[in-house]
Amino acid sequence: MPARIDGGVAVRVVVDLTRCQGYGQCVFLAPDVFTMHGQEALMYDTDPDDAQREHVLRAAAACPVQALHVDRMATQHRTVEPELRHPTSDVDGEFKRNGHIVIVGASLAGGRAAGVLRRDGFKGKVTLIGDEKHQPYDRPPLSKQVLTGRVDAEHTMLPHLREIEVEWLAGTPATGLDIGAKQVTLADGRQIGFDKVLIATGARARPWPIEAEAALDGVYVLRTLDEADRMRRRLAAGVNRVLIIGAGFTGSEVASVCRGLDLEVTVVEAGPAPLVGALGRVIGDIAAGMQRDAGVDLRCGVTVTELVGDEQGRLTGARLSDGGTVEADMAVVALGAVRNVEWLEGSGLAAGPWGVATDAGCRAVDINGLVTDDIFVAGDVARFPHPVYHYQFMSLEHWGNAVAQAEIAAHNMLSDQAHRWPHLSLPVFWSNQFGVNIKSVGVTSIADEVVIAQGSVEERRFVAVYGYKGRITAAVTFDQAMWLDFYRDLIERATPFPPDYRMVGRPDEMRPVPAEVPQRMAPAAGATVVVTGHDPAERRVSLVRQQP
Amino acid sequence: MEPASIYEQIHQFTNRANPYPLYAELRETPVARLEDGGYVVSTYEEIVALLHDPRVSSDRRKLAHPPPGEPLPPSFIGTDPPEHDRLRRLAMRHFGPPHSPRVVENMRGELHEIVKDLIDGVAGRTQADIVDDIAYPFPVTVICRLLGVPREDEPRFHAWAEQIVENIGPGEGDQDERAKRRTAAVLALATYLGELAQAHRRNPGDDMLSGLATYEGPDGSLSDTELITTAALLLVAGHETTVNLITNGMLTLLRNPGLIERIRDEPDLIIHTVEELLRFEPPVHFLPQRVALDDITIAGVTIPKGSSIVLALASGSRDPAHVHDPERFDPDRPYIQHLGFGGGIHHCFGAPLARLEAQIALRELAKRLVNPRLVTDPPPYRPNSTLRGPRHLLVEYDRVLPYRP
Incomplete structure (x- = not known):
C-alpha cells in the first residue's frame, strides 16, 4: 500500500539521503518540514506536527528518486516490485515457520534486518536486543537538525518498518556469545537461545583518552540520541566558545551547526586539513576554506594535549601541542568511533578493533578463517571483503551500508546456498555542512590521484574523481549530487582514470594531482571486476582482469 | 517507398490517440538508430542513465551538424x-528553494479560487469541454498572475x-515551413515580453517578471536577452503542458x-x-533535443559524438522492466517513479x-x-506528438454540485 497514515498517529519522516539528489520537490510542497540550506543541503523535521501530514504525503509522492519514507521504510533498490518477496529457497523449511532469530543491536541495521526478515516470509520468532532504552532511531539528524534545536532528539525514531512483530529487549546490552550452545548472554545474566543470530552492535564514539578530563562538565561526545540531547540542551543554555577536537565529518558538522547558532568555534585537527582522513588533502583544503569563510577558528596540524577545568570541575579550555591555548566552556570530542566488539571476546569469532570479519554474504568468519553457518553481521561493526576493491576487507560506517548490509544479511539468513546474495554495494555517504551537500561514492582511501572532473572549486560546486593505478575508485561531489550515479557506474565498470570525456561543466584543464589520502588500507595488487545488475537478487561480479 | 519505421509511425497523426503499443515495439531496441543519424532511447534504465550522464548535452549548437541559426539564443533548458x-x-530564486520556498505553497488558495470559478462557469449546462472550459484557462490564469503578464493579452501570446x-520536435509537413512559422512566433513573443519586462523593470510589482528584471546578486543579473528567453520559456511551458496533464x-x-x-x-x-498520471499519460512524451558530446556506449550501442539523442520519456515510464504491469493505470502502486518531469x-x-x-483541478x-x-x-488530439494531449475533451454530466472547501 502507498504511504498512508491513520488519523492521530504522528508523522514520521526519514529521508534516504544516499538517494536524494537535491531536486527540492519536498521543500516546495512542505516548506515547514523540509528546508534547503544552500543549493542542495536538505534538512528536515523528522517528526512533524500532524497538521503537516498532507504536505508530507505530497512531498513523499513527489520525490523524483522516492527517497522519502513516511512512517515506513522501504528497500533501497530499484526493482519492478520493490516489495515483492524474493525467493530464498526452493522449499520453505521448518526454520522459516518456527525458527528463532536473535538480532543483537537495535539501531538502523538491526531494525532494518527485522523488517526484511518479515518481508521475506520469516514467520518464526525475532528478538531484538538493544543496549539503549530507545527504539531504533536515525542518527544522521543528531549532528544536524537536533543540535540546532529544530528537532527534538526523541523525535528521530525510525519509522516502524511495517508492523514488525518482534520481541524487544531494550536497555540491556549483550555481554557474550556462545556459538556452540547458540546463546546470547545479557548483562542481567539472562541467556537467549537462537537458531540464527545477527550481530549489529555498531560502534560508539571514541571518548577523550584521559578519563578525568573527559569527566569535566562541558566535555561531550556525539553518537547516541542521549548524547545529542545533552549537547543540544547545553547549547540552548548558552555557550561562549565551543572547542571541537577532530575535523572529520562529525566534528565538521558540529562546527557548522555551532556557527549557524552564532557561537564562537575553534576546531583543532591533527591532520593538515578537515576531512583529510576520508577525502584526502585536495578536498581537505577546500573544506578548510569553507570553515574559515564561515568564521571557524581552524587550527590544523595541532593536537589537544590537555583539557583544563576549574575547581568546580567545569571545562575552561585546552592546551595545544603547539604551545597555544584555547578558552572554551564546551568541548566536543570528535575523534571517530570504536566498534562494539568487546562482548564477543572469547566467542571464537574473528572480532577485534577492526570489526567482525564476514564473507561477502554477511556470514561471520571465525578465528580460523572459517565461515560460520548461523552467525551473521551487518552495519558499522562488520568487516567484509569487497570484490571491487581487490577483495580487501573493509568496514564502512555509513547509513547506506548499514541498510544495504542488513538487507543482504536478513535475506541470506533465510536462504539456502543457491539463493544467497553478495553485498556488492559501493559505499555511499553524505554530509551537510556550511550550506554545502557533500556526497561520495566508492572508496577514496585507496586512491593515489584525484582530478576535478566537473564544476568549479571556487564556487564549491564540483565533482572530484579519485583513481588508483589507472582505475576510477571513487567520486566526491559538492552540491552536484545529480551526477553521482554516473560515476558510480564508471566505478562498477572498472573504467580507466582519469575520466577523459567531453562533458558538460568540464573545467578548461583536467589535471590529476596526488590524492594525498592517508593510506590506511594497504592496496594489494589484485583483480579487476565488473559489477552488473541493479536488484540485489541479480547483482554479480565478473572478473575482467587479473593483475600480474 | 520504405515502410515507416516505428519511430516515424509514432509521430504520424493517426497514432496520436494511442502511441503506447508502438512504444512497446520501440523498447525492443532500447537504443535505436534513426533515419537521420540520431538515436532514440526508449527504456527506463537507459533514459535515467542518460539524463544523469554529463556527456549528454542539451545544447543543440553542439551537434555535429548544428541546425540553422535560431532567432534567439536558447533558454536554460537548451x-x-x-x-x-x-x-x-537566477530564475529559481523567485520561484522555489532555497530563496523562495513558499511561492507555490502560498498560491494554493488562489488555485482553488480559480478552479472554483471555472467549474461554476459550466454549472448551468450538462456538457463541458474540459480543455476550453477548465484545463486551458486554469494554468494560463495561474502563469499570468505568477509572471505578471496581463491576462487580457492571452489571445495574443x-x-x-x-x-x-x-x-517543437519531429512532426508532419514541410520542415522548413514549420521552422519559419516557429521563428516568426518566437520573434513576436520576444518583442512582446521584452516590452513587458522593461515596463516591469521601471515599475516592479510582486511578480516573477519583476523579480527577474530587477534582481542582481552573486550570480549577476539576467541580460535583456536572457530575461526574454527565460520569461518566454516559463510562459509557454507554464501553460502548454499543464493543459495536457489535466x-x-x-x-x-x-x-x-x-x-x-x-x-x-x-x-x-x-x-x-x-x-500515476505522470507515468501513464504524461504531458511531455519526448525530450528531442539532447546531443552526445562524446562517444557513449549504452545498452550495447555506441552513440557517436555529435549525434542527436531523443529520450522517449513516455515509453520509459511504461517499461515493464521498471514497473510491474505498466499498461494498467493503478494509483495504488506502492512506488511510482516516473519520467513525467524528466x-x-x-x-x-x-x-x-x-x-x-x-491535483486541485482533478479533485474538484x-x-x-x-x-x-x-x-x-x-x-x-492536437497534432504534436511531443507535447501530446487532446484538442477537446467533451464531458457530459447530470449537474454541478456547489463548491465545498
Missing part, C-alpha cells in the same frame, strides 16, 4: 552547465505559444470506472493519482506547480461534476 546552472538559479509548441487526467479518470468516486471520497488518493539537472522547473494544479472536477461521462472516446 544550455549546459555552468551557463545553465546560473540561469536556472496564445497564438504565438501555439505556433511554437506545435512546431486533460489527460480527466480522460484517464473517466476511462477507469470507480476512480472518480474514490477520488471524491479519499482525499489523499489524488496525490498518487497525479503521480530528470537530472533539467528536471521540470515548474513541476511543483503543475502537480498542485493537476471529481467532487463537483455529477455522473460525468465521455462524449467521444478517443477524443480529438
Whole structure:
C-alpha cells in the first residue's frame, strides 16, 4: 500500500539521503518540514506536527528518486516490485515457520534486518536486543537538525518498518556469545537461545583518552540520541566558545551547526586539513576554506594535549601541542568511533578493533578463517571483503551500508546456498555542512590521484574523481549530487582514470594531482571486476582482469 | 517507398490517440538508430542513465551538424552547465528553494479560487469541454498572475505559444515551413515580453517578471536577452503542458470506472493519482533535443559524438522492466517513479506547480461534476506528438454540485 497514515498517529519522516539528489520537490510542497540550506543541503523535521501530514504525503509522492519514507521504510533498490518477496529457497523449511532469530543491536541495521526478515516470509520468532532504552532511531539528524534545536532528539525514531512483530529487549546490552550452545548472554545474566543470530552492535564514539578530563562538565561526545540531547540542551543554555577536537565529518558538522547558532568555534585537527582522513588533502583544503569563510577558528596540524577545568570541575579550555591555548566552556570530542566488539571476546569469532570479519554474504568468519553457518553481521561493526576493491576487507560506517548490509544479511539468513546474495554495494555517504551537500561514492582511501572532473572549486560546486593505478575508485561531489550515479557506474565498470570525456561543466584543464589520502588500507595488487545488475537478487561480479 | 519505421509511425497523426503499443515495439531496441543519424532511447534504465550522464548535452549548437541559426539564443533548458546552472538559479530564486520556498505553497488558495470559478462557469449546462472550459484557462490564469503578464493579452501570446509548441520536435509537413512559422512566433513573443519586462523593470510589482528584471546578486543579473528567453520559456511551458496533464487526467479518470468516486471520497488518493498520471499519460512524451558530446556506449550501442539523442520519456515510464504491469493505470502502486518531469539537472522547473494544479483541478472536477461521462472516446488530439494531449475533451454530466472547501 502507498504511504498512508491513520488519523492521530504522528508523522514520521526519514529521508534516504544516499538517494536524494537535491531536486527540492519536498521543500516546495512542505516548506515547514523540509528546508534547503544552500543549493542542495536538505534538512528536515523528522517528526512533524500532524497538521503537516498532507504536505508530507505530497512531498513523499513527489520525490523524483522516492527517497522519502513516511512512517515506513522501504528497500533501497530499484526493482519492478520493490516489495515483492524474493525467493530464498526452493522449499520453505521448518526454520522459516518456527525458527528463532536473535538480532543483537537495535539501531538502523538491526531494525532494518527485522523488517526484511518479515518481508521475506520469516514467520518464526525475532528478538531484538538493544543496549539503549530507545527504539531504533536515525542518527544522521543528531549532528544536524537536533543540535540546532529544530528537532527534538526523541523525535528521530525510525519509522516502524511495517508492523514488525518482534520481541524487544531494550536497555540491556549483550555481554557474550556462545556459538556452540547458540546463546546470547545479557548483562542481567539472562541467556537467549537462537537458531540464527545477527550481530549489529555498531560502534560508539571514541571518548577523550584521559578519563578525568573527559569527566569535566562541558566535555561531550556525539553518537547516541542521549548524547545529542545533552549537547543540544547545553547549547540552548548558552555557550561562549565551543572547542571541537577532530575535523572529520562529525566534528565538521558540529562546527557548522555551532556557527549557524552564532557561537564562537575553534576546531583543532591533527591532520593538515578537515576531512583529510576520508577525502584526502585536495578536498581537505577546500573544506578548510569553507570553515574559515564561515568564521571557524581552524587550527590544523595541532593536537589537544590537555583539557583544563576549574575547581568546580567545569571545562575552561585546552592546551595545544603547539604551545597555544584555547578558552572554551564546551568541548566536543570528535575523534571517530570504536566498534562494539568487546562482548564477543572469547566467542571464537574473528572480532577485534577492526570489526567482525564476514564473507561477502554477511556470514561471520571465525578465528580460523572459517565461515560460520548461523552467525551473521551487518552495519558499522562488520568487516567484509569487497570484490571491487581487490577483495580487501573493509568496514564502512555509513547509513547506506548499514541498510544495504542488513538487507543482504536478513535475506541470506533465510536462504539456502543457491539463493544467497553478495553485498556488492559501493559505499555511499553524505554530509551537510556550511550550506554545502557533500556526497561520495566508492572508496577514496585507496586512491593515489584525484582530478576535478566537473564544476568549479571556487564556487564549491564540483565533482572530484579519485583513481588508483589507472582505475576510477571513487567520486566526491559538492552540491552536484545529480551526477553521482554516473560515476558510480564508471566505478562498477572498472573504467580507466582519469575520466577523459567531453562533458558538460568540464573545467578548461583536467589535471590529476596526488590524492594525498592517508593510506590506511594497504592496496594489494589484485583483480579487476565488473559489477552488473541493479536488484540485489541479480547483482554479480565478473572478473575482467587479473593483475600480474 | 520504405515502410515507416516505428519511430516515424509514432509521430504520424493517426497514432496520436494511442502511441503506447508502438512504444512497446520501440523498447525492443532500447537504443535505436534513426533515419537521420540520431538515436532514440526508449527504456527506463537507459533514459535515467542518460539524463544523469554529463556527456549528454542539451545544447543543440553542439551537434555535429548544428541546425540553422535560431532567432534567439536558447533558454536554460537548451544550455549546459555552468551557463545553465546560473540561469536556472537566477530564475529559481523567485520561484522555489532555497530563496523562495513558499511561492507555490502560498498560491494554493488562489488555485482553488480559480478552479472554483471555472467549474461554476459550466454549472448551468450538462456538457463541458474540459480543455476550453477548465484545463486551458486554469494554468494560463495561474502563469499570468505568477509572471505578471496581463491576462487580457492571452489571445495574443496564445497564438504565438501555439505556433511554437506545435512546431517543437519531429512532426508532419514541410520542415522548413514549420521552422519559419516557429521563428516568426518566437520573434513576436520576444518583442512582446521584452516590452513587458522593461515596463516591469521601471515599475516592479510582486511578480516573477519583476523579480527577474530587477534582481542582481552573486550570480549577476539576467541580460535583456536572457530575461526574454527565460520569461518566454516559463510562459509557454507554464501553460502548454499543464493543459495536457489535466486533460489527460480527466480522460484517464473517466476511462477507469470507480476512480472518480474514490477520488471524491479519499482525499489523499489524488496525490498518487497525479503521480500515476505522470507515468501513464504524461504531458511531455519526448525530450528531442539532447546531443552526445562524446562517444557513449549504452545498452550495447555506441552513440557517436555529435549525434542527436531523443529520450522517449513516455515509453520509459511504461517499461515493464521498471514497473510491474505498466499498461494498467493503478494509483495504488506502492512506488511510482516516473519520467513525467524528466530528470537530472533539467528536471521540470515548474513541476511543483503543475502537480498542485493537476491535483486541485482533478479533485474538484471529481467532487463537483455529477455522473460525468465521455462524449467521444478517443477524443480529438492536437497534432504534436511531443507535447501530446487532446484538442477537446467533451464531458457530459447530470449537474454541478456547489463548491465545498
